[in-house]
Amino acid sequence: MRNAVFLISPLLLGGCAGRHNWLAGAGAEAARIEQLFWVLLIGAVVIWCTIIAAAVYANRRQVDPKLERQARWFIIWGGAVIPTFLVSGLLIWGMVILRDITSDSGDITVRVDGERWWWRVIYDGPDGDVVTANEIRLPVGQTALFRLTADDVIHSFWVPALGGKMDMIPGRETTLALTPQKTGSWGGLCAEFCGGAHALMRFDAVVMEPEDFDAWLAAEAAPAQVAEGDPGLAIFLEEGCGACHSIRGTQAAGPVGPDLTHVAARERLGAGIYAMNADNMARWITETHEMKPGIDMPPYPDLDGARLDRLVTFLMSLDHAE
Amino acid sequence: MRHESDKQPGRFGPPGDAPRVIDQGSVWIMVAAPTLWAIHFVASYVLAATWCAKAGPALSEPRWIIVAMGVVCIALIAWLGMMAVRRYGGVFVIFEEITESSERGRDKFIGHVSLLLCVLSVMAIVFTTLPGFMFSTC
Numbered sequence: 001m002r003n004a005v006f007l008i009s010p011l012l013l014g015g016c017a018g019r020h021n022w023l024a025g026a027g028a029e030a031a032r033i034e035q036l037f038w039v040l041l042i043g044a045v046v047i048w049c050t051i052i053a054a055a056v057y058a059n060r061r062q063v064d065p066k067l068e069r070q071a072r073w074f075i076i077w078g079g080a081v082i083p084t085f086l087v088s089g090l091l092i093w094g095m096v097i098l099r100d101i102t103s104d105s106g107d108i109t110v111r112v113d114g115e116r117w118w119w120r121v122i123y124d125g126p127d128g129d130v131v132t133a134n135e136i137r138l139p140v141g142q143t144a145l146f147r148l149t150a151d152d153v154i155h156s157f158w159v160p161a162l163g164g165k166m167d168m169i170p171g172r173e174t175t176l177a178l179t180p181q182k183t184g185s186w187g188g189l190c191a192e193f194c195g196g197a198h199a200l201m202r203f204d205a206v207v208m209e210p211e212d213f214d215a216w217l218a219a220e221a222a223p224a225q226v227a228e229g230d231p232g233l234a235i236f237l238e239e240g241c242g243a244c245h246s247i248r249g250t251q252a253a254g255p256v257g258p259d260l261t262h263v264a265a266r267e268r269l270g271a272g273i274y275a276m277n278a279d280n281m282a283r284w285i286t287e288t289h290e291m292k293p294g295i296d297m298p299p300y301p302d303l304d305g306a307r308l309d310r311l312v313t314f315l316m317s318l319d320h321a322e
Numbered sequence: 323m324r325h326e327s328d329k330q331p332g333r334f335g336p337p338g339d340a341p342r343v344i345d346q347g348s349v350w351i352m353v354a355a356p357t358l359w360a361i362h363f364v365a366s367y368v369l370a371a372t373w374c375a376k377a378g379p380a381l382s383e384p385r386w387i388i389v390a391m392g393v394v395c396i397a398l399i400a401w402l403g404m405m406a407v408r409r410y411g412g413v414f415v416i417f418e419e420i421t422e423s424s425e426r427g428r429d430k431f432i433g434h435v436s437l438l439l440c441v442l443s444v445m446a447i448v449f450t451t452l453p454g455f456m457f458s459t460c
Contacts, residue, residue, distance in 0.1 A: 069417055076415060084445060091449060095456040104459075172460075173379075 019187035022160035026186055026207070028179035029101045029163030036093060043086070101164055103177050106145025110136060114148070114155030114168040116194060117201035117295060118258055118271040123217060130221045131246070133258030135266045136188065137206045137220075138180050139213035146176040156192035159205045165191045180207040185267060196294035202272030219320035223249025224261045232314020235307055239300060247318065257297060264319040282312045344402065346409050346429050351436045354402050355443040358395045362447050365391055366454075374460035385454035392451040399440050399447075406436040413437070 025031050113120040123130040136159075138144050148157050150168040157176065158165030166176040180186075190201040208216060224247050226233055233250055236242060242252030248261040258271075266276055270292050274280045284291055285308065288299035303311065344351045366388045373384040406412035411426070412433020420427045 072415065072417060088445075088449075091452065092456075095453060099456050102457075102459075 019185065020160045020189070024161045024182070024186075026180060026182040026184065027159075027162030028181055029097075029177070030161060031181070032097050032100075033164055036090075036097065040090070098164070101177055102166070102175055104145070104175055105143070106177050107142035108139065109145045109147060110138075111147045111149070112136070112157060112168070114150040114152075114157065114190065114194070114201075116152050117190070117197040117292070119188075119201075119203050120151075120258070123220070125217060125221045127221065130217060131259045132220055132262065132266075134202075134268070134271045135204045135206065137208055137213055137216050138178070139210040140180050140183050140207050142210065143177050143179045146178065148174045148176060153194050154192050155190045155194050155201070157188070158191040159186055159188040161186040162205060162207075167192060180205075183207045183209060188272070197292055200271065200273050200292050202268075204267050204272055206267070216320075220262055220265070222321060224318050225321050226250055226314075226317075230314055232310045232312075232317070235303075235311045236314060239303065239311075244297070260315065260318060262318055262320055264316045278312050278316050281315055282308055285311065344405050344409070347425065349432060351402060351406060351410065352432060352439060355399045355436065355440045358398055358402075359443040359446045359450075362391055362395045363450050366450055370460070379459050381454070381458055381460055385458070388454045389451055392447050395447055396444055399443050403437055403440040406433040406440065409433075410436065 022030055023034055023037075025034065109124045111122040111124075113122075119134050119136075121132045121134070121136055123132070146157065146166070148166055148168040149172070150170045152170065154170065155168040156165050157168055159178065162178045162180055163176070166174050168174065184207055186205045186207065188203040188205045190198055192198075194201065226247070226249060233247075233252075236247075237251060242250070242254050244254040244257040245260045246253050246255065248259075252260075263269075264276060268274060269276045269280050269284055274284070274291065280291075285303060286299060286301050288295065288297050344354065369384050369387060370381065373381065410429045410433025412430065412435075414434075414437055416430075416434055420431050
């Protein structure tokens with residue numbers, strides 16, 4: 001039974017695969033960290049086997065005073081000199097990687113501001129800032145320079161499949177350069193405990209072909225396509241949603257919560273935790289704190305029936321223009 | 323190099339012949355090198371943290387101060403290592419066990435430990451200083 005459990009246990013490693021797999025080779029920086037990881041792992045296994053073999057050998061051999069001097073040299077070289085050089089080499093290697101991924105240059109710049117518990121994302125568009133939230137789109141093969149800040153407490157920006165994480169510190173700007181190598185939707189998360197809904201502070205990092213990215217950024221930069229007299233927008237404004245949320249092209253210009261200009265174009269709702277669909281949107285409005293406890297947005301349980309339907313229909317229409 | 327006070331416990335020699343802190347019979351040499359590392363470590367952190375909080379993201383000037391402090395500390399540790407060899411008879415590698423209960427045996431042991439701590443402290447200072455070479459920003 002015990003052997004069976006032992007043999008089956010490697011299958012648990014399957015849990016490391018998928019969108020958050022830092023061994024996916026999806027980013028140039030992740031590949032460098034992975035290289036360091038394998039060298040460390042294989043090196044540790046070799047050193048461990050050597051030490052165990054030496055211990056077994058020493059245990060089985062008869063004590064020979066003539067070998068005392070050799071044994072002391074072995075301890076000095078194997079226990080002090082060689083480890084010092086190995087640790088120094090690994091330290092320098094790790095620092096070179098860290099220096100490169102915190103460099104201050106990139107093909108595109110993305111500013112990300114950590115909030116409790118979501119992400120404000122700002123691209124440098126040709127006509128100024130393009131503000132979005134909770135989803136980051138990147139062109140494959142190009143280095144994205146992330147300028148990271150935090151609004152309230154310390155967060156940490158991490159897309160495991162693309163590279164190392166970086167703290168977001170209130171009052172300071174940190175940088176992180178990531179070069180995606182594989183297209184796809186990768187998972188991002190906050191890697192520094194930041195309060196009650198920390199585990200629900202996620203985002204999608206969608207890596208696209210460069211021409212698709214350009215088209216996406218242009219669509220994201222455009223204002224919302226809202227028909228004049230849209231009843232959903234009227235409800236949105238009457239309920240006071242516009243005090244916190246912005247929808248470019250309308251009167252809603254609240255700076256507190258996530259920008260909703262193209263909210264329906266995102267893959268997920270609630271900072272990367274629910275599928276973006278009408279049912280989840282309706283529940284998000286009426287049972288907000290059941291879906292994500294502790295957030296600042298108040299629930300609207302009295303909003304039901306036709307008003308809720310109109311509001312949800314309006315929000316789900318905030319997609320990119322065809 | 324043996325002091326009068328060592329021969330007659332409780333009595334000091336004439337003025338000008340007071341026992342030196344780093345000298346045969348004293349154990350202070352063992353803590354001196356790690357203390358220099360600790361001072362360098364704390365000073366580097368305080369300097370970098372203060373600089374980053376007050377002066378901005380570039381770390382170009384303070385890193386040379388950290389390096390200079392490191393060089394001074396390593397020079398002091400080198401002097402301590404020399405004292406460990408000269409005054410305590412310390413060696414890096416002891417092939418025979420020190421079993422005799424004598425002042426010479428104890429001094430040799432203190433010298434040996436001090437020498438090893440000097441090497442460790444130099445490595446620690448180098449490791450503290452290295453990031454200053456690698457990173458130019460806070």
